[in-house]
Amino acid sequence: MAASTDTQVQASAAPSAAAPPPRRPRRRHWAPYLLSAPGLALFAVLLLVPLAMTFLLSLNSFSFYGGIENVWQLGNYTDIIADSYFHEVFLRTFRIAAVVTLLCAVFGAPEAYILRRMKSPWRGLCLLIVLGPLLISVVSRTLGWALLFGSTGLVNQGLMALGLIATPIEFMYTETGVIIALTHVLVPFMVLSVWASLQRLDPQVENAALSLGAGPLTVMRRVVLPQIVPGILSGSIIVFALAASAFATPAIIGGRRLKVAATLAYDEFLNTLNWPLGATVAVLLLIANVVIIVGCNRLVERRYKQVFE
């Protein structure tokens, strides 16, 4: 707006001159770049540079006596792709992540819905309980689960006292244990993101469906659920990504026997000292994560196109 007025003023200032008004040099607007520079710098230094370095490291080779050698090759990648041990670890990682995501959606979405319908004092209290896991250090929280899960732990003793089981269930060093502990940690993310999409839901819409003769279950399935799909999806993305790259919980509950990608990378770095292989595992985990998440996102967005508009 200001620029166009300026040109008009210039043009009228020299009406006698036959020559076209001189072209003014285009002014560069530096302010937006300057203002976003700190954020961009942080992003670059803390994310892009380490990622690039990890990728470069994954191309190096490692020998037991010679250490890391500065050569550029894809040997680590072919090793992992060829070895069924790594296949098992990656498969387990994504199996755990998928089950945790599913459980979080199954528990988290109804939880968010119930929370939203609660009255004022209880709502805050229950929200605090739901978000509680996020307030405790991941290590102490996981050690707590380890205490509960042991063969003489509270869960097994309780189930045996109730006569539901005869022998203790193996929770420690099993996928079941890792999945339960991870679900507990990650459910808040699902609750929060479903909560956000519930905020956009017109409460009268449920009444409208009721008035048209729909039972409460039909209202849920046909009216509420389709509208909170975006929330469940974004929650699932967060939960899946965090579950697939979780370290502390699988390390403590799963231990050495039950390796996932994150603990595998850790062991390659710190025990075997094979940094390039560890870096390769990390890079592959990142790529697989991105591919799976983007793929699922596309699928769901196409299915519920109208809700995302």
Place this chain on the structure above:
Amino acid sequence: MAYLVLDQLTKRFGNWTAVDNVSLTVEKGELISLLGPSGCGKTTTLQMIAGFLDADGGRVMLDGQDLLAKKPNERGLGIVFQSYALFPHMTAAENVAFGLEMRKIARADRDRMVADALKLVGLEQYGDRHPRRMSGGQQQRVALARALVIKPSLLLLDEPLSNLDAKMREEMQIELRRIQRTVGTTMILVTHDQSEAMALSDRVVVMNKGRIQQVATPQEAYDHPANAFVANFLGRTNLLPGMVGSGAAGTVITVADSVWPVAQPMAAGPGALAVRPEKIGFVDAGGPGGGLSGTVLARVFQGTQWLFEIETAAGRLMVIRQHDGSPLPAERERVMVGWRAEDMAVMPADPEATSLSREAA
């Protein structure tokens, strides 16, 4: 036997009574408005009829059946919400079809009924559009079609036009009236807009503080308001304090230097006289039907009409005269105003209004 009967319906929130012993009968095919300021209990009443709120007392009988005993999804009522409450993930046609699906109506019949309903509201071209891509007026029509397609025994409309702009609102008023004539559904309209209520309804129910103030046809409520609240709420009015007493020709009310006959029997004591600005005229001093004397404080030209403010011994009066070329008094001129006795309403003094004027004095 009346079609819909509200019998001493009551709703309390804590120690505040939102709806206080509301009793009302509605005939089949009637369009009735619940009219009142926000917080008067009109929406609460509607929500109890719909079943979204539980009543604390009273009964609602529809066609001889106890409505309160049924769950909201079994009442078979059509409801149009203020926010329209359309299902955003469904097309207009799917929205309209929803109620029919719930009634397990066969596909072919359903499609035909949906098409008919969309045609009724003038949206036959928009069936496969999503609500988000429709204007407010179009969404409103979809909501109406969705509520009407299930052939409801009763259609409840909760402030249906308040989210539309003025022009759309007028169009929809005419549309709503036409549809009501076509389908003949009994309708209850909740609104705070008195012009909307008067334009659409067979009868208006004026409510305030959870109680019914008056049930009457729009003209009747406008011309003969039952009390000061109704007089003030329905259009502009002049409310003049006076004294009711008995004169030679029966009961009269004395307002400042004028005396008016009172048609209905009334106890002597303080009263009030309500007269609409457009019913007041300038009269000759000493002539028949002589009235109050006063001074013109201000006159404002409004195109089709003149608006006068006149200072009298009974307080300030608002007078509206048509701009038809007849001579009108100037500012600061001494005038005499009067009206026909049948154009005024006499009511007991409103205790709140009196205390207010006393404070002001």
